[in-house]
Amino acid sequence: MSRQFGALDSRSHGRPRRRPVARVAALAVIAVLLLSGCSGRDLGFPTGASSDTEPVAQLWLGAWIAAGVIGIFVFALIIWAPLRYRRRSEDEIPPQVRYNLPIEVLYTVAPIIVVLVFFYHTIETDEAIQPTAEPTHTVEVLAVKWSWAFSYIEEDAVGGESVFTVGDTANRPTLMLPVDEPVQIELRSQDVIHAFWVPAFYYKQDVVPGRENSFSITPTREGTYEGRCSELCGLHHSRMLFTLKIVDRETYDAHLQDLQEAGNVGVAERASVTNDIVGLDEEAGSSEEGGAE
Numbered sequence: 001m002s003r004q005f006g007a008l009d010s011r012s013h014g015r016p017r018r019r020p021v022a023r024v025a026a027l028a029v030i031a032v033l034l035l036s037g038c039s040g041r042d043l044g045f046p047t048g049a050s051s052d053t054e055p056v057a058q059l060w061l062g063a064w065i066a067a068g069v070i071g072i073f074v075f076a077l078i079i080w081a082p083l084r085y086r087r088r089s090e091d092e093i094p095p096q097v098r099y100n101l102p103i104e105v106l107y108t109v110a111p112i113i114v115v116l117v118f119f120y121h122t123i124e125t126d127e128a129i130q131p132t133a134e135p136t137h138t139v140e141v142l143a144v145k146w147s148w149a150f151s152y153i154e155e156d157a158v159g160g161e162s163v164f165t166v167g168d169t170a171n172r173p174t175l176m177l178p179v180d181e182p183v184q185i186e187l188r189s190q191d192v193i194h195a196f197w198v199p200a201f202y203y204k205q206d207v208v209p210g211r212e213n214s215f216s217i218t219p220t221r222e223g224t225y226e227g228r229c230s231e232l233c234g235l236h237h238s239r240m241l242f243t244l245k246i247v248d249r250e251t252y253d254a255h256l257q258d259l260q261e262a263g264n265v266g267v268a269e270r271a272s273v274t275n276d277i278v279g280l281d282e283e284a285g286s287s288e289e290g291g292a293e
């Protein structure tokens with residue numbers, strides 16, 4: 001078998017031997033140099049707003065570099081092979097080969113190595129973003145078709161009581177978190193599988209009915225961010241939006257105080273849902289309690 005492959009190699013028609021591998025390697029090096037000048041933000045990431053974003057951005061960037069190098073190599077081979085081994089004259093057919101063990105071993109082993117390297121770096125990143133600090137705040141997130149309720153479980157808060165806020169499809173709720181303080185996010189679903197996603201955290205987690213998922217995170221940049229459901233959960237999934245505000249501690253405490261004064265005391269165990277979509281459903285004039293089931 002290797003003899004047949006050797007026959008391919010030795011066939012040169014008297015031309016100087018070209019070095020396509022060297023060219024592909026050069027292209028790959030250029031790609032790496034270009035990409036390594038990038039940050040996660042150049043690749044479409046929003047500015048990170050938590051302490052966990054850097055490892056994720058690095059993983060994303062590394063994956064793009066690896067995919068770019070492999071892509072260039074594979075495309076170069078696809079173009080090079082038929083040009084190199086094409087039929088060059090009417091009378092001579094290029095060597096016909098059926099098996100080549102080294103090549104078959106290579107294209108079986110190489111993808112396994114690629115997958116293992118990706119897997120290793122994914123696990124490594126996952127370890128890096130595991131919580132290190134004991135959370136000082138706990139927020140219970142209740143996902144409902146099609147909005148969110150946020151309950152601030154705060155024994156130490158002003159007034160010492162948990163408070164909540166509930167949104168609906170027309171009024172996106174606001175989740176407020178204090179900057180530089182680790183917070184535990186506990187995820188509950190009232191009905192179907194949703195997913196809690198803040199793009200600026202570079203992180204999301206499924207919200208599964210009957211299952212208590214949670215993660216902790218430390219917001220690091222004050223500002224207003226988008227939040228959304230990233231699991232196609234039903235008709236008005238696209239309206240399942242919320243606003244995340246990362247604020248200083250005083251503003252956070254004042255917000256909790258406001259919720260308390262508004263009578264939103266306790267934990268939202270079950271939220272009523274509405275089918276009304278402003279601008280979409282003209283005949284829906286009123287919100288129906290639990291009407292979406």
Ligand SMILES: [Cu+2]
Pocket residue numbers: 143193194195229230231232233234237240
């Ligand atoms: Cu959803």
